[in-house]
Amino acid sequence: MKNPYIPYPVKLTKVEVATEDKSLRNFEMEFLNPDHAKEFKYLPGQFAELSIAGYGESPIGIASSPTEGDRLLFTVSKAGVVTTKLHNMEVDDVMGVRGPLGNWYPLESMEGKDIVIIAGGYAVTTLRSTMLWLMDPENRKKYGDITFIYGARTPGMLLYRDEMAEWAKRSDINCHITIDKEVPGWEGLVGFVPTITEQVAPKPDNAVSLICGPPVMIKFTQPVLDKLGWQGDQIIMSLENRMKCGIGICGRCNVGPYYVCKDGPVFTKAQLDELPKEY
């Protein structure tokens, strides 16, 4: 009987500041025990509980893609007790990872379709995982057009900026990276994500959209998609809520009858429309 509360021991292999205001850091980690790496089979969209003994756990979306190997990448915002401690940790420090938890983006049912990814701020983490997975040669051919729309406040707040610059060069992806307001030296798009989405005007025909971002972005992007004719079951979102057990037992992360940690965090808009907005 596997104990679902015990984290796998890992150690940090890379720590870097991810944004100009230093509020976000990228953490790459590897399992101390290679058998655990084999057990930790995950798909884009899932999350893990980052465990720091003596401080607690924090549920963070997995930013790495399983196509990248055994190491895991998490991009973490400094917010409370656990994440503050994490931001003070260094390469070779030992901590724990519990997971993979939650459901994943329905990549199989998305095969043969066009994919539109709309991301804002640091919610782009699991969508990085998704993009890398989609761009993997084994997978790319199974999907139609891929459109990637991502915005942050300033160029310095864009995550994975260098990687995305490479994506933009690819001919098999339509990349639209934007910042909120004009900044000298920035030659890319300027405008909020909903505005850019309206300009890009992704068509809903045989397409699926993955949206992840702060509530205000979702609020203004939704009407844009409505106008273009997108239906609730084509729009896929990822929620977050306060969590503890991560496996649907402790009772706190529920949205109606469903636990964000177990029945989510990935839900379709059609599903969410039938549920109370407790997230």
Add this chain to the structure above:
Amino acid sequence: MPTTNEQIRTTAKKLLEEKTVDCVIGYKKGTVPMREQPFFAYTPEQADELIWSGFCTNNLANFLIGRKDKVAVIAQGCVSRNIVGLIQEKQIRRDQVYIIGLHSPGMLDHWKIQARFPNKRIDQVVEEDDQILVKGPGLEEQVPRKDVRRDNCLTCVQRNPVIYDQLIGEPGQETGGGNIDKVAAPWEQLSSDERWQKFEQSFKDCIRCYACRDACPLCYCNECFVDESHPQWCGKTQEEADVFTFHILRAFHCAGRCTDCGACESACPVGIKMRRLTSKIEKDIRDMYGYQAGMDMEATPPLSVYQPNDPEDFMLK
């Protein structure tokens, strides 16, 4: 001569019909023996359900906090003192509250009543002047009311409301009969070790439900100290250290503010007598500052203010 219930209902109906208030906060008949339900009457029809009895054991001032409308509230002595306190602490405004004052009959303690009939189920308690009639399967017995009054009511110093917009019934005897200094702090006589033993014994059954805190009109912090995480003042377990920390710190947070209303002890589902702590603290406040919470709107609570010549040798080298 209309009964207290009738007078309360008439008063409430008039206030609601004339839109003097939006809501009348009182009690309605409980669905279990020995406890009435705090009730919010918004219409004259609802006002007909209002009652008053010896089992109105909550502190209705608790329900005033955070309200944006104009409300009337039924308030006996201690509750009216808490209303004064809340106004002093700027949690409510005087013009928001229409106080329907009345003399307290002294509340009843369901633990004491049950203790007289161990193992027997009590289905109903009827109050009859100075007796109560206790009924259940195979049980029908009278008990003198004074024997089962709530502890704090025995030593009450203010049974009449200190402030009101309207008084129901006549003012009555001011005190509960007991000597609050002698009776309120029974552990004062004990040695330090004995006190700790008593304390351990009394609080070990606590299940951290926070009913005492949540029933108390003094505890209105948006973030209670038990919920803070950096720093974390108090652990969340049921282990002694954490339980004791919670109770001791909460008692001190009530210092100089507690009116000894007894709502905490009535709310506690496991019968803990947490007033052992606050009654001692309030006795010290009376001895050191000559102050009793909530008696006088114009008074300044001693622990909320300082004078330039306050002693400071105990904290400065």
Add this chain to the structure above:
Amino acid sequence: MSDKILSKTEIGSFLDKIKADYQIHAPVQKDLELVWAPIDQAEELVWEFSNTDLSPKSYFFPQTESLMHFKNNSQDPEGLIMKEESPLEKPRALLNIRPCDAKAFQVLDKVFCRDEKSLDVYWKDKRDKTLLIGLACNNPCPTCFCTSMNCGPHHEEGLDILLTDLGDRLLVHSVTDKGQALTANLSKAGQEDINEASRNKEQAEASITSQVKMDNINSRNVLELYEHPVWDQVHESCINCGTCTYFCPTCHCFDIQDETQGDFGRRVRNWDTCMSWLFTHHTSGHNPRGTKKDRVRQRFMHKFKYMPIKLEGAVGCVGCGRCTRKCPVNIDVREVVSSMNS
């Protein structure tokens, strides 16, 4: 499996048989209260009671339970690596548990042992090692409404053995093989004993006056119930304490925290309540259930709507009435559910 009969004078030897493999716990009188405690002799047992105040769920889900511990020392080679706690050593028997409490464990099994990924080993370990010998209610209390909650005063679900008190003797009905094995050597019950127990059951069920209907709750959808006017009214008197949650045999929410003292550290879980504002509070400051109305609504929606949806129809309530008896402001679950159903 035929029913057996056990004279109250023979209980001692029945207990001896159980004691060989199990540590026995039962409700016993301690001062004014009826509490669960280990027992050794038949004389300690109580036969006339309604129910304990606190439910026996602590036997499987203690209020405070260490999940794992670690050496709080990064220099140590094993430092900061979590070690599981030891499983339960000695099996236990819960004697004279009421059918509602036993049924509650069945409901909670669906929560704690949902599937392979959500298998709470701490709950399961203790459940597997505990025998449940129930005592049927001959005199349900006025606040009981178990018959409305897929349960009843003589309900067998979740028990290994059901005892029915016939005065000077007990009818012993085995429900599971474990129970059967334990009662194999008792004398067979006569038809009269069986009939008397049957009459007790009928009388007990008929005496339950609180009927709580859930037909409309079952047929309405989530958002309809969510917007029901009952929430505006019931939340006002609620003081958002945890009394109902902690006394309830089917409430299962908990919090997980790390604690350290010097070189020792542990990850501990404690009962938590959805009544607390902190329960759903995001570190960012956002709180999806930020108002009292949200939280009060959550508790009832969870138990009477969300759980049946998620757990194949299992209601998060067994009608024991503890919440109603203990609530400091007398919020009556029967009234609330009836309002939800109206």
